[in-house]
Amino acid sequence: MSNNNLIKGSLQTIILKLLEENEKMYGYEITQRVKELTAGEIKITEGALYPALHKLEAEGLLSTEIQQVDNRVRKYYSLTKDGQKQVTSKMSELQGFVENLQRILTPDLKPGFNI
Amino acid sequence: MRTLTEKELDQIKKAIAYKEITSAEILMEIFDHYLSHLQSYEVQDFEEQLYELEQQFTYSYCHALQAKFLKASKKEIFHLQWNLFKTYFTWPRMLGTILFLCAYIFFWGTIEAKTKGSILVIPLVIVLCLSGWIWIKSYKKVREIKRIVDAQKRIESSYLSTIMVQFSLMTSSFNLLILVPKILDVPNFLDSVFFLVASFSLFILYTGYTLTLFEAWRLKTKSALI
Numbered sequence: 399m400s401n402n403n404l405i406k407g408s409l410q411t412i413i414l415k416l417l418e419e420n421e422k423m424y425g426y427e428i429t430q431r432v433k434e435l436t437a438g439e440i441k442i443t444e445g446a447l448y449p450a451l452h453k454l455e456a457e458g459l460l461s462t463e464i465q466q467v468d469n470r471v472r473k474y475y476s477l478t479k480d481g482q483k484q485v486t487s488k489m490s491e492l493q494g495f496v497e498n499l500q501r502i503l504t505p506d507l508k509p510g511f512n513i
Numbered sequence: 514m515r516t517l518t519e520k521e522l523d524q525i526k527k528a529i530a531y532k533e534i535t536s537a538e539i540l541m542e543i544f545d546h547y548l549s550h551l552q553s554y555e556v557q558d559f560e561e562q563l564y565e566l567e568q569q570f571t572y573s574y575c576h577a578l579q580a581k582f583l584k585a586s587k588k589e590i591f592h593l594q595w596n597l598f599k600t601y602f603t604w605p606r607m608l609g610t611i612l613f614l615c616a617y618i619f620f621w622g623t624i625e626a627k628t629k630g631s632i633l634v635i636p637l638v639i640v641l642c643l644s645g646w647i648w649i650k651s652y653k654k655v656r657e658i659k660r661i662v663d664a665q666k667r668i669e670s671s672y673l674s675t676i677m678v679q680f681s682l683m684t685s686s687f688n689l690l691i692l693v694p695k696i697l698d699v700p701n702f703l704d705s706v707f708f709l710v711a712s713f714s715l716f717i718l719y720t721g722y723t724l725t726l727f728e729a730w731r732l733k734t735k736s737a738l739i
Contacts (some may be wrong), residue, residue: 426549444569462736498635
Protein backbone atom coordinates (compact mmCIF):
# COMPACT_ATOMS: atom_id res chain seq x y z
CA MET A 399 0.00 0.00 0.00
CA SER A 400 1.51 3.31 -1.05
CA ASN A 401 0.64 5.66 1.79
CA ASN A 402 3.83 7.66 2.24
CA ASN A 403 2.17 10.94 1.32
CA LEU A 404 -0.67 10.32 3.76
CA ILE A 405 1.71 9.51 6.60
CA LYS A 406 4.03 12.47 6.03
CA GLY A 407 1.86 14.98 7.89
CA SER A 408 1.30 12.74 10.87
CA LEU A 409 4.78 11.24 11.22
CA GLN A 410 5.82 13.52 14.08
CA THR A 411 2.67 12.61 16.02
CA ILE A 412 3.29 8.90 15.41
CA ILE A 413 6.85 9.23 16.73
CA LEU A 414 5.77 11.21 19.79
CA LYS A 415 2.97 8.74 20.57
CA LEU A 416 5.26 5.73 20.29
CA LEU A 417 7.83 7.35 22.53
CA GLU A 418 5.14 8.14 25.06
CA GLU A 419 4.31 4.46 25.29
CA ASN A 420 7.92 3.29 25.22
CA GLU A 421 10.47 4.96 27.43
CA LYS A 422 13.14 5.12 24.74
CA MET A 423 13.48 3.86 21.19
CA TYR A 424 16.03 3.92 18.37
CA GLY A 425 15.34 4.67 14.70
CA TYR A 426 15.09 1.14 13.37
CA GLU A 427 12.97 0.08 16.35
CA ILE A 428 10.42 2.81 15.51
CA THR A 429 10.05 1.59 11.92
CA GLN A 430 9.58 -1.98 13.13
CA ARG A 431 7.06 -1.03 15.81
CA VAL A 432 4.90 0.84 13.27
CA LYS A 433 5.11 -2.11 10.90
CA GLU A 434 4.14 -4.48 13.72
CA LEU A 435 1.21 -2.36 14.96
CA THR A 436 -0.26 -1.97 11.49
CA ALA A 437 0.47 -5.54 10.35
CA GLY A 438 2.80 -4.16 7.69
CA GLU A 439 0.21 -1.83 6.21
CA ILE A 440 2.15 1.29 7.15
CA LYS A 441 5.87 1.37 6.51
CA ILE A 442 7.80 4.38 7.67
CA THR A 443 10.60 5.01 5.25
CA GLU A 444 14.03 5.90 6.56
CA GLY A 445 13.97 8.85 4.22
CA ALA A 446 11.26 10.45 6.31
CA LEU A 447 11.98 9.02 9.75
CA TYR A 448 15.47 10.33 10.47
CA PRO A 449 14.87 13.95 9.35
CA ALA A 450 11.70 13.94 11.50
CA LEU A 451 13.58 12.60 14.52
CA HIS A 452 16.36 15.17 14.10
CA LYS A 453 13.83 17.97 13.72
CA LEU A 454 12.00 16.96 16.90
CA GLU A 455 15.35 16.75 18.69
CA ALA A 456 16.34 20.24 17.50
CA GLU A 457 12.98 21.60 18.65
CA GLY A 458 13.66 20.24 22.12
CA LEU A 459 10.80 17.71 22.07
CA LEU A 460 13.12 14.71 22.08
CA SER A 461 16.26 14.02 24.03
CA THR A 462 18.89 11.51 23.00
CA GLU A 463 21.13 9.03 24.69
CA ILE A 464 24.08 7.17 23.22
CA GLN A 465 24.69 3.59 24.28
CA GLN A 466 27.18 0.94 23.32
CA VAL A 467 25.19 -2.06 22.08
CA ASP A 468 27.04 -5.20 20.92
CA ASN A 469 29.66 -4.02 18.47
CA ARG A 470 28.22 -0.59 17.76
CA VAL A 471 26.92 2.66 19.20
CA ARG A 472 23.17 3.24 19.30
CA LYS A 473 21.27 6.50 19.57
CA TYR A 474 18.10 6.26 21.66
CA TYR A 475 15.35 8.87 21.55
CA SER A 476 13.01 9.71 24.41
CA LEU A 477 10.50 12.44 25.17
CA THR A 478 11.52 15.61 26.98
CA LYS A 479 9.09 17.40 29.30
CA ASP A 480 8.09 19.65 26.40
CA GLY A 481 7.65 16.59 24.22
CA GLN A 482 5.34 14.97 26.77
CA LYS A 483 3.19 18.10 26.77
CA GLN A 484 3.09 18.11 22.98
CA VAL A 485 1.85 14.50 22.66
CA THR A 486 -1.64 15.31 23.96
CA SER A 487 -2.13 18.37 21.77
CA LYS A 488 -0.70 16.69 18.67
CA MET A 489 -2.88 13.64 19.25
CA SER A 490 -6.10 15.62 19.61
CA GLU A 491 -5.11 17.68 16.57
CA LEU A 492 -4.65 14.52 14.50
CA GLN A 493 -7.81 12.90 15.86
CA GLY A 494 -9.80 16.02 14.97
CA PHE A 495 -8.36 15.93 11.48
CA VAL A 496 -9.24 12.26 11.02
CA GLU A 497 -12.80 12.93 12.26
CA ASN A 498 -13.23 15.76 9.77
CA LEU A 499 -11.76 13.66 7.00
CA GLN A 500 -14.21 10.92 7.86
CA ARG A 501 -17.08 13.43 7.58
CA ILE A 502 -15.93 14.39 4.10
CA LEU A 503 -15.50 10.81 2.99
CA THR A 504 -18.77 9.57 4.53
CA PRO A 505 -21.13 12.60 4.75
CA ASP A 506 -23.98 10.43 6.05
CA LEU A 507 -22.18 9.94 9.34
CA LYS A 508 -23.57 12.00 12.20
CA PRO A 509 -21.30 14.68 13.72
CA GLY A 510 -19.68 13.90 17.08
CA PHE A 511 -19.11 10.21 16.37
CA ASN A 512 -16.14 8.47 17.90
CA ILE A 513 -13.51 6.71 15.87
CA MET B 514 18.17 -12.17 15.40
CA ARG B 515 21.57 -13.50 14.43
CA THR B 516 25.17 -12.36 14.73
CA LEU B 517 26.63 -11.07 11.50
CA THR B 518 29.83 -12.65 10.22
CA GLU B 519 33.07 -10.69 9.85
CA LYS B 520 32.74 -10.86 6.08
CA GLU B 521 29.22 -9.41 6.24
CA LEU B 522 30.35 -6.67 8.60
CA ASP B 523 33.15 -5.73 6.21
CA GLN B 524 30.67 -5.60 3.35
CA ILE B 525 28.41 -3.25 5.36
CA LYS B 526 31.35 -1.03 6.33
CA LYS B 527 32.46 -0.82 2.69
CA ALA B 528 28.94 0.02 1.52
CA ILE B 529 28.69 2.82 4.09
CA ALA B 530 32.21 4.08 3.36
CA TYR B 531 31.22 4.73 -0.29
CA LYS B 532 28.72 7.31 0.96
CA GLU B 533 31.57 9.51 2.28
CA ILE B 534 29.63 10.63 5.34
CA THR B 535 31.54 13.08 7.52
CA SER B 536 29.04 13.58 10.35
CA ALA B 537 29.78 11.15 13.18
CA GLU B 538 26.16 11.26 14.38
CA ILE B 539 24.74 10.32 10.98
CA LEU B 540 27.37 7.64 10.39
CA MET B 541 26.65 6.09 13.79
CA GLU B 542 22.90 6.07 13.20
CA ILE B 543 23.08 4.62 9.67
CA PHE B 544 25.53 1.93 10.74
CA ASP B 545 23.22 0.90 13.57
CA HIS B 546 20.24 0.89 11.21
CA TYR B 547 22.04 -1.39 8.73
CA LEU B 548 23.15 -3.81 11.43
CA SER B 549 19.75 -3.90 13.18
CA HIS B 550 18.02 -4.60 9.89
CA LEU B 551 20.43 -7.20 8.54
CA GLN B 552 20.64 -9.09 11.83
CA SER B 553 16.97 -9.92 11.58
CA TYR B 554 17.43 -11.79 8.29
CA GLU B 555 19.02 -15.13 7.50
CA VAL B 556 22.41 -15.46 5.79
CA GLN B 557 20.85 -16.27 2.42
CA ASP B 558 18.87 -13.03 2.45
CA PHE B 559 21.83 -10.83 3.36
CA GLU B 560 22.76 -9.66 -0.16
CA GLU B 561 19.18 -8.87 -1.09
CA GLN B 562 18.50 -6.97 2.13
CA LEU B 563 21.76 -5.04 1.87
CA TYR B 564 20.74 -4.04 -1.64
CA GLU B 565 17.34 -2.91 -0.31
CA LEU B 566 19.05 -0.74 2.29
CA GLU B 567 21.37 0.69 -0.33
CA GLN B 568 18.33 1.78 -2.33
CA GLN B 569 17.05 3.74 0.66
CA PHE B 570 20.32 5.13 2.01
CA THR B 571 21.69 6.45 -1.25
CA TYR B 572 24.70 8.79 -1.47
CA SER B 573 22.48 11.81 -2.06
CA TYR B 574 20.04 10.87 0.69
CA CYS B 575 22.88 10.50 3.23
CA HIS B 576 24.37 13.86 2.26
CA ALA B 577 21.00 15.59 2.42
CA LEU B 578 20.40 14.01 5.82
CA GLN B 579 23.82 15.17 6.96
CA ALA B 580 23.20 18.73 5.77
CA LYS B 581 19.78 18.81 7.47
CA PHE B 582 21.26 17.46 10.69
CA LEU B 583 23.99 20.10 10.67
CA LYS B 584 21.36 22.78 10.21
CA ALA B 585 19.23 21.27 12.98
CA SER B 586 22.22 21.05 15.35
CA LYS B 587 23.04 24.72 14.69
CA LYS B 588 19.46 25.64 15.53
CA GLU B 589 19.48 23.42 18.61
CA ILE B 590 22.73 24.81 20.06
CA PHE B 591 21.65 28.38 19.34
CA HIS B 592 18.24 27.85 21.00
CA LEU B 593 19.87 26.15 23.94
CA GLN B 594 22.29 29.06 24.40
CA TRP B 595 19.54 31.64 23.96
CA ASN B 596 17.27 29.88 26.49
CA LEU B 597 20.15 29.63 28.94
CA PHE B 598 20.89 33.31 28.42
CA LYS B 599 17.25 34.23 29.07
CA THR B 600 16.86 32.04 32.15
CA TYR B 601 20.26 33.06 33.51
CA PHE B 602 19.01 36.51 34.40
CA THR B 603 16.98 35.84 37.52
CA TRP B 604 16.66 38.87 39.87
CA PRO B 605 19.70 38.14 42.10
CA ARG B 606 21.85 37.42 39.05
CA MET B 607 20.57 40.52 37.29
CA LEU B 608 21.47 42.63 40.30
CA GLY B 609 24.87 40.96 40.49
CA THR B 610 25.46 41.57 36.77
CA ILE B 611 24.44 45.24 37.07
CA LEU B 612 26.83 45.72 40.02
CA PHE B 613 29.58 43.96 38.08
CA LEU B 614 28.97 46.15 35.02
CA CYS B 615 29.04 49.33 37.15
CA ALA B 616 32.36 48.29 38.68
CA TYR B 617 33.60 47.34 35.25
CA ILE B 618 32.64 50.69 33.69
CA PHE B 619 34.34 52.52 36.57
CA PHE B 620 37.44 50.38 36.14
CA TRP B 621 37.25 50.86 32.36
CA GLY B 622 37.54 54.62 32.73
CA THR B 623 40.65 54.44 34.86
CA ILE B 624 42.82 52.26 32.64
CA GLU B 625 44.79 53.06 29.51
CA ALA B 626 43.26 52.36 26.09
CA LYS B 627 45.99 49.83 25.27
CA THR B 628 45.18 47.83 28.39
CA LYS B 629 41.50 47.77 27.38
CA GLY B 630 42.43 45.92 24.20
CA SER B 631 44.53 43.48 26.18
CA ILE B 632 41.75 42.85 28.71
CA LEU B 633 39.46 41.98 25.84
CA VAL B 634 41.78 39.13 24.96
CA ILE B 635 41.06 37.41 28.32
CA PRO B 636 37.50 36.18 27.54
CA LEU B 637 38.64 35.35 24.01
CA VAL B 638 41.38 33.13 25.42
CA ILE B 639 38.84 31.52 27.78
CA VAL B 640 36.56 30.79 24.78
CA LEU B 641 39.56 29.38 22.93
CA CYS B 642 40.44 27.09 25.84
CA LEU B 643 36.83 25.99 26.24
CA SER B 644 36.47 25.28 22.51
CA GLY B 645 39.77 23.36 22.56
CA TRP B 646 38.60 21.31 25.52
CA ILE B 647 35.26 20.52 23.82
CA TRP B 648 37.19 19.58 20.67
CA ILE B 649 39.37 17.09 22.59
CA LYS B 650 36.35 15.56 24.36
CA SER B 651 34.52 15.23 21.05
CA TYR B 652 37.59 13.82 19.30
CA LYS B 653 37.79 11.00 21.87
CA LYS B 654 34.12 10.09 21.40
CA VAL B 655 34.27 10.28 17.60
CA ARG B 656 37.48 8.21 17.54
CA GLU B 657 35.44 5.33 19.00
CA ILE B 658 32.82 5.63 16.23
CA LYS B 659 35.59 5.80 13.65
CA ARG B 660 37.13 2.63 15.04
CA ILE B 661 33.82 0.73 15.04
CA VAL B 662 32.87 1.76 11.50
CA ASP B 663 36.45 1.58 10.16
CA ALA B 664 35.97 5.03 8.63
CA GLN B 665 38.84 6.04 6.39
CA LYS B 666 37.62 9.59 5.90
CA ARG B 667 37.82 12.33 8.52
CA ILE B 668 34.63 12.40 10.54
CA GLU B 669 33.52 14.78 13.24
CA SER B 670 30.48 15.63 15.31
CA SER B 671 28.03 18.02 13.62
CA TYR B 672 27.62 19.77 16.97
CA LEU B 673 31.35 20.39 17.09
CA SER B 674 31.24 22.00 13.64
CA THR B 675 28.51 24.31 14.91
CA ILE B 676 30.57 25.34 17.94
CA MET B 677 33.70 25.88 15.85
CA VAL B 678 31.79 28.08 13.38
CA GLN B 679 30.55 30.19 16.29
CA PHE B 680 34.07 30.39 17.65
CA SER B 681 35.43 31.56 14.29
CA LEU B 682 32.80 34.34 14.35
CA MET B 683 34.12 35.45 17.74
CA THR B 684 37.71 35.68 16.56
CA SER B 685 36.64 37.37 13.31
CA SER B 686 34.77 40.04 15.25
CA PHE B 687 37.86 40.62 17.37
CA ASN B 688 40.06 40.91 14.29
CA LEU B 689 37.63 43.25 12.55
CA LEU B 690 37.11 45.61 15.45
CA ILE B 691 40.50 45.62 17.13
CA LEU B 692 43.25 44.30 14.91
CA VAL B 693 42.24 45.70 11.50
CA PRO B 694 42.15 49.39 12.60
CA LYS B 695 45.47 48.78 14.37
CA ILE B 696 47.05 47.26 11.25
CA LEU B 697 45.64 50.05 9.07
CA ASP B 698 47.05 52.51 11.59
CA VAL B 699 43.80 54.46 12.09
CA PRO B 700 44.79 57.68 13.93
CA ASN B 701 43.83 57.88 17.64
CA PHE B 702 41.81 54.72 17.25
CA LEU B 703 42.48 53.52 20.80
CA ASP B 704 41.11 56.78 22.24
CA SER B 705 38.04 56.90 20.02
CA VAL B 706 34.51 56.42 21.38
CA PHE B 707 34.04 53.71 18.74
CA PHE B 708 36.85 51.66 20.27
CA LEU B 709 35.47 52.12 23.79
CA VAL B 710 31.97 51.02 22.81
CA ALA B 711 33.15 48.20 20.55
CA SER B 712 35.60 46.72 23.03
CA PHE B 713 33.10 46.97 25.89
CA SER B 714 30.34 45.32 23.81
CA LEU B 715 32.69 42.59 22.69
CA PHE B 716 33.69 41.89 26.27
CA ILE B 717 30.04 41.43 27.26
CA LEU B 718 29.36 39.31 24.15
CA TYR B 719 32.36 37.03 24.71
CA THR B 720 31.56 36.55 28.39
CA GLY B 721 27.91 35.77 27.68
CA TYR B 722 28.88 33.43 24.88
CA THR B 723 31.41 31.56 27.04
CA LEU B 724 28.92 31.07 29.87
CA THR B 725 26.10 29.84 27.63
CA LEU B 726 28.40 27.64 25.53
CA PHE B 727 29.70 25.95 28.65
CA GLU B 728 26.17 25.32 29.95
CA ALA B 729 24.95 24.12 26.52
CA TRP B 730 27.92 21.77 26.30
CA ARG B 731 27.20 20.44 29.81
CA LEU B 732 23.64 19.61 28.73
CA LYS B 733 24.55 18.09 25.36
CA THR B 734 27.67 16.15 26.34
CA LYS B 735 25.57 13.40 27.94
CA SER B 736 23.71 12.71 24.73
CA ALA B 737 25.82 14.01 21.84
CA LEU B 738 29.30 13.39 20.50
CA ILE B 739 30.73 16.57 22.03
